[in-house]
Amino acid sequence: MASDTTTHLREIHADEITAKVAELCEQAAHVLPDDVVAGLQRAERSERSPLGKQVLIELLENVDIAKRDRIPLCQDTGTTVVMAEVGQDVHIVGGSLRDAINAGVGRGYTEGYLRASIVDHPFSTRVNTKNNTPAVIHTEIVPGDRLHLTIVPKGGGCENMTKFQIMLPGRGKDGITEFVLQTIEESGGNPCPPLVVGVGVGGSAEYAMFLAKKAITRPVGEESADEETRQFEHELLAKVNALGVGPQAVGGSNTALAVNIETYPTHITSLPVAVNLQCHSARSKHAEL
Template sequence: MKELSAAQITAAVRELCIEANYHLPADVTDCLRSCRAKEQWPVAKEILGNILDNIAVAAEGDYPLCQDTGLACVFIRLGQEVHISDDLAAAVDEGVRQGYRDGYLRASAVADPLRRVNTGDNTPALLTVELTSGDQCEITVAPKGFGSENMGALKMLRPSDGREGVKRFVLETVKAAGPNPCPPIVVGVGVGGSFDKVALCAKKALLRPLGQHHPDPFWAQMEEELLEEINALGIGPQGFGGRTTALAVSIKTMPTHITALPVAVNINCHVSRHARRVL
């Protein structure tokens, strides 16, 4: 049994909140650069250049990548042989509180969805814990802006809607979102499971590094087709026209019920932030 203290969890979450909001992962930056090289529409090329400049300015450490420093989505893969000496959720929230304060990040959480009073410290985190084997604790912090989050959609399709039905729903969702989610976007798609699990699949799909595909060639093929079809819509960076509407489509699947074909689409903006650490 490995012992981890609440203080270790808090310190890691604090640092990951700051890192994620100032430093975009290399896979996203590389993808933006290669999309800019391929883009032939002048306005689109210019905007992609602005986006790359912004990444460089943020990395200097004075200004976060985006003013929407998001709700702190925290994913923990916790080995069953790890024991944590105190309340895990409280330790994570404390890390978010310290990270958002010390990193000069925006407090964007309201305590009640209708009465809407800001909690002042961006807590609570949106925490997802998954038990795994082993003695490691892997923490991923993925701050999520809600300009893109608000453009997501979920639908319980019929099995007869099939592969084409899934694709149609994804394309309709991206098309309806248009310029709102700050294209170029990353499109996370969940397929299968149940009403709640499919949404989590879509969110987790966004954690996959750009350039990696679904392990099953059947779904990897669909990711490629969808990316091509989305980039033929013409929306382009910021919706001003162009090829680069999406950087990637990432699908995550799970078994489902004989009557069901749940599909969820979770859209991320080009500021596709995540930072990870293993304790």
């Protein structure tokens, strides 16, 4: 016999979502998360290259100025990637979730004096939409009656260095290691190191890429819950930092602040691996409604 068949849906008004998204966009552009700042501070203390150290000192100075004077940390205020975890007992009223989010992005970028970087058609007209819409929106249905929003303003310099490969399953950790190192070394200074390296392994092609994006939103210093993955993250981070690329690729011992790996079961024939790089301005902002 079914237990409780009367489910109480919790109503959230679209306007509330719009207001929250606008607020998050502005905050994300100006205030670097504490975990990333702590990561930059650790890097500054440990950096062996004097030039690399100088770069890190100036990046930390930039963090202070941005917060104090409400100037965006970086002029590339990104593609606005929004991850929405929608509780299955949430009922959105007063408009669609998608429209509400886009209205929030438009408002946040316009009223916050953030850069509009989105063009309407990717290979045709490429006319700027003037308010950074549309956002790239990922929705997941989760248990509960809350709406959890994560805003990730993702810069073009690092996003353009993304790589994906489906490897022969036998290549395993060695294959993944080589692919991650190659991706980072070839990218040089373009993605603005020190990086947060997101690695998505498993699932299908598009899911591995989504996992890599999710991985860059994990706080710097928070390790994988899975022991083998956690060890692999440590091993990879040591190797990435042994590349010598360094802060802004001027040479040095800090090329990445973290390597975050997310995994998912996959097909017997496949080993999908996605690498999504996040710059040192690893901006993200969360809220729950």
